[in-house]
Amino acid sequence: MRAADDLIGDLNPQQAEAVQYRGQALLIGAGAGSGKTRVLTRRIAWILTQFGAWPSQILAITFTNKAAAEMRERLTGLIGPVAQRMWVSTFHSACVRILRRDGEQIGLKSGFSIYDTADCERLVKLIGADLNIDLKRYTPRSILARISDYKNNLQGWREQLNTYAADYKPGQKGYQLGRFGNVEELYAVVYAEYQHRLAMANAVDFDDLIVRTVELLRGCPMVAEYYRHKFRYILVDEYQDTNHAQYVLVRELAGVDAGERPQPDAVAAGRQGPAWITVVGDSDQSIYAFRGADIRNIQDFEQDFPNAKTIMLEQNYRSTQTILDAANAVIAHNEGRKPKKLWTALGKGEPIVGYAADNAQQEAAWIASEIARLHVEAGVAYSDVAIMYRANAQSRSLEEALIKAGLPYQLIGGTRFYERREVKDAIAYLQAIVNPADDVNMRRILNVPKRGLGARAESLVTMYADTHAATFFDGVLHVDELGAPTRTATQLRAFRDLMTALREFAVAHDGKPSEIVAEVLSKSGLLEELQRSDDPQDASRVENLSQLQSVAAEYEQKTPDPSLAGFLETTALVADSDQLPMQGEDSGSITLMTLHTAKGLEYPVVFLTGLEQGTFPHSRSMEDTSELAEERRLAYVGITRAQRRLYVTRAAVRAQWGQAAEMMPSQFLDEIPDELIDWKRREAGMERMRGGWGNGGFGDDEFGGWDDDDFGGVSYGGAGSTFGSTYGSARGTGSSYGSGSSSAARSGYGSGRSYGSSYGSRSTYGGSGRSYGSSGSSYGSRSSKSYGSSGSRSSSYGSGSSGSGRSGKVTTRRIAPSSGSKPKQNPGASTAGNGLSIADFQIGDKITHDKFGLGTVVDLQDKGPKSVITVDFGSDGVKRLMLAVAPIEKL
């Protein structure tokens, strides 16, 4: 046991107070880099040693599994191996654990499936097809977003149904939705049906994990009592990113609303009043509103929890004053926030470095060369460098540049390992084995690998299932009653026998998931199909499958009581950042990730890329003040990741889905005080020309073109910085690096882990024997294409239209393909190519169509030039027509 002094001796007064605070409810307002993780772990240790609590009485919620593992590790250092017995996990993992134990009470049988986004989309598609919903207009994604909103706010399907579609019964067939779209009705019906089918399939989605746990606690006093008795201390990290459901969950677990008298000294075992709650967060770092996070949870904490105490941590131990000044200046543009003053004792440090590139490729190339130089001239380790961007798609050009420069990197995020097709297929088998009622996964594997069971066979089985109120697999079991053609019946029987055999095998080997994986891979034919193929991509798919098997083996080794269901759980809840190496572990490579993933991390050197209007802030967030405020918080998060050196870069032209577009500098750049930024290149060549800066000329601007006049000779630094180097002649260091760049490019297949010289040859999954879950793990991400030619350079710079005014909404301009400009569109009304305007139409209008003849307009969607009208052509059916191109005439 540690002495009290060990726990608080090296803390500042606020931190120490937070660690020791005795009381019902504590909010720690932890500014970026203020040592909140340290305070949190110390507080837990304090509760154990000084309050005399048992480890099993503590529930600590973190944001990711990796954060949980890290916290547990640090706790082990403080209090010893008892830390292993504490609940330290994410909301979702904790809920799974609770539901596995007590879910039966609310109808969740053991072995329930956890649906990921793709599974949910499949389910909504199935429902949409059955209910005759126009899935073009109501995309599964948008429907799911709505359902997720309901869930995050704990609005049940029953109440929705009562309000909007009282006569719909879940599971009923042939329901006619109101033809002209009562939208609420549609959502209510789909929501109800969705929950119904999840229940039938013994499955839950991500949101359900929280919602159904709340339901369990509210509906089953015995269960609630058990957990309230058990957890006497609840600590929640990143509280600003909790949603309403999670907020309620915390209250239910703590028993805040159980109507018992608070016990001022309830520090020991036993059920005495509500549990003590500690939450940690920073409202300036709330960046998950899009998935329901409600900033009010943290803002109203003091009202929500009586006698709450707030302690603010404002000393920053991470960054230089320059970086903090920039962060403070940017976030100050958000309205309605409590002003906060982060300060540091680390001194001014280096200026922020800015760079304006001509395009994304050049931006990336400059970053690569800059990193190479830092490495050589200032001895900066690659693992001390992170490159961040708004959206995953931006990683492409960066990866290419790093490969070209031969620098080792690791990419975090992108397509997750478990979301890759082949891995998902294998998992679907496992899921279907554990939970045969899981229709979505069962249907997925019916014809994977190809075994001649197509849409026809599937619908036969579905019909049986529908009429008998049975599951899809029940239908398969009753092949002989389906009246299927001989061929189909034979194949179905083979599938039935396969699944039966696999299930028996699984039951017999439940403690050995890796063996079950192996059995599934070989018996299902999954592996064979890929091995037989000569598509080079399939080789990497085989790799991935074998990686899946090693992950299973690792799980098996480090889990006390392994089971197939347990293994599936771990695969369902991985986060992007879980792939990061643990602290203390050195990957030896540059880290690439989105700003969201970067939350909670810190690096000596940070590149913030793509600082353009439309990229960051993202174009879809610029209209709305609150969304823009969230983007700004994201910028704040990004800036405050940097410890010593911060770079901000942008590209004047960026290709977005195939088309090059001119990009204006991000407004966030303007919000950083100019004197903090040392611009290595303030304007891109094109911009300079336009602004009459002279010197322009873009013809000869080949790849190395950035080492132009404003680059050399500028010296900055000094000032007692850690890296203390001076920039001198800056050229040429770029490409002489990597030995193995060509082999690295080749190895792109499949993994997307570290490339480059220091890592040597090809990267494969798990090459370095990292373990899944705790220590970094190596399942990769992102598929790969051949990295070769650096993509086309955008050639035609648009003829010189307006300057670079920074106001107004229009932020990007398409570069016209030189030819004569299109006929002007009249502003306001959206006129289409055939001269028809959506504004001219009304529901009920009659039109003629060259092919379908006479029809009646049933619906209108104004999407500007892409407006769509829906027309009922009677016997020819109802068609959706693109107004701009449809051969129609108004009558």
Add this chain to the structure above:
DNA sequence: ACAGTATTTTTTTTT
């Protein structure tokens, strides 16, 4: 039933 071809959409951010 499926392979191959044409067309359409896609980009936020993630547990």
Add this chain to the structure above:
DNA sequence: AAAATACTGT
């Protein structure tokens, strides 16, 4: 530019 989807012909 790439991937998902729809369509067409065998």
